[in-house]
Amino acid sequence: MDREQHQSPAPRLPLEMNIEFRRSYARQSDTGKLKNISLTGAFLETEHTPELYPEDKVILTFEVSGRKRKMNARIIWKNGKGCGVSFIPFNNRDVQIVDDLMYFAENKRKTTRSVLDDIFRKVG
Numbered sequence: 700m701d702r703e704q705h706q707s708p709a710p711r712l713p714l715e716m717n718i719e720f721r722r723s724y725a726r727q728s729d730t731g732k733l734k735n736i737s738l739t740g741a742f743l744e745t746e747h748t749p750e751l752y753p754e755d756k757v758i759l760t761f762e763v764s765g766r767k768r769k770m771n772a773r774i775i776w777k778n779g780k781g782c783g784v785s786f787i788p789f790n791n792r793d794v795q796i797v798d799d800l801m802y803f804a805e806n807k808r809k810t811t812r813s814v815l816d817d818i819f820r821k822v823g
Contacts, residue, residue, distance in 0.1 A: 712736055712737040713735050715733075718732065720758065723755075723757060731744055731745035733761070737801075738797060738798075738805055740775065741772075747775045752774060753775060753776055753777065754774065759784070769788060770788075771785050772785060
């Protein structure tokens with residue numbers, strides 16, 4: 700067994716982000732949602748998992764701060780609801796994109812938590 704199989708997954712942040720994706724050799728894109736994210740990968744929710752297999756390489760396209768971004772990834776596992784992807788950063792810019800996504804997810808979570816705290820304070 701290689702080292703990667705013994706490592707536990709990196710901590711994940713919840714996320715709800717619509718994305719497009721396609722296998723690296725395909726011309727047509729499909730749509731899905733990133734449901735959680737970590738520095739190393741994400742869960743891609745999609746209805747098209749029968750067409751995806753572990754080790755397939757995909758290109759994820761999403762929008763962050765009004766800019767379209769692309770990230771290469773590899774399918775790690777799949778089930779009936781989607782698949783786990785591992786990011787394949789090409790350069791520091793790709794690492795920064797993942798960092799931006801995590802920042803976006805964390806800030807959205809803090810904003811939601813703050814709104815809920817305000818509601819509970821008013822109700823209580």
